[in-house]
Amino acid sequence: MGSKPQIILVGGGGHCRACIDVIELEDRFEIAGIVERSDVSQGDSILGYPILGGDDDLPNLAEKFPYALVTVGQIKNPEPRIRLYKTLLESEFQIPTIISPLAYVSKHACIGLGTIVMHHAIVNACVKVGINCILNTKALLEHDVCVGDNCHISTNSVLNGESIIGSNTFVGSGSIIREGISIGKRCLIRAGSRVIKNIADNKTHIDQDIIL
Numbered sequence: 001m002g003s004k005p006q007i008i009l010v011g012g013g014g015h016c017r018a019c020i021d022v023i024e025l026e027d028r029f030e031i032a033g034i035v036e037r038s039d040v041s042q043g044d045s046i047l048g049y050p051i052l053g054g055d056d057d058l059p060n061l062a063e064k065f066p067y068a069l070v071t072v073g074q075i076k077n078p079e080p081r082i083r084l085y086k087t088l089l090e091s092e093f094q095i096p097t098i099i100s101p102l103a104y105v106s107k108h109a110c111i112g113l114g115t116i117v118m119h120h121a122i123v124n125a126c127v128k129v130g131i132n133c134i135l136n137t138k139a140l141l142e143h144d145v146c147v148g149d150n151c152h153i154s155t156n157s158v159l160n161g162e163s164i165i166g167s168n169t170f171v172g173s174g175s176i177i178r179e180g181i182s183i184g185k186r187c188l189i190r191a192g193s194r195v196i197k198n199i200a201d202n203k204t205h206i207d208q209d210i211i212l
Contacts, residue, residue, distance in 0.1 A: 006032040006065045007096070010058070010084050011072030012046045019071045020047050022100045022118055032065050055084070059091045068093035070114060070132060074152040076188060078168040082150050085114055085132045112149065130167060148185065166201065
């Protein structure tokens, strides 16, 4: 075992591969392996890291590996990430915040546990981001933005100053949220949206008067 603490990744799809790249570059943890669905055989590997077992094995794995991170992606449904995060807490894993060295995060920003900040994302002063979020590649969070728990802020999206994103919400790639806009909980903002009016909770179909 190396000198770095070991971490396991929970979920082995495309988002996991992107997370591996960030974790390797950050060089703070040694990736011990990946937990996948029960129909994926142990002995298989993802980018050279072994499959250690399925979700049911997490309590036993916690006895050997101190850290874990949810690496399941999130688009339409946040529930898998929420469920897995709760399972990690119940299994008494430590869940770190991961920040790519290629990202910029202001020292005056606050990023919650289990959140990953991907390559070239920018998080400016007084931003607050909740737990178990994805700030994806080239996302821009301007000053005083507030993002709730279990959100995915997708690639190349822009959250302008003092905008608020409710928990469990997905903001699609290339979206632009006007300054001061409030988006409710469990919303789905389609890729390329220009949001210029507040959006209530549970809004998954964006009306034409909300976007340009």
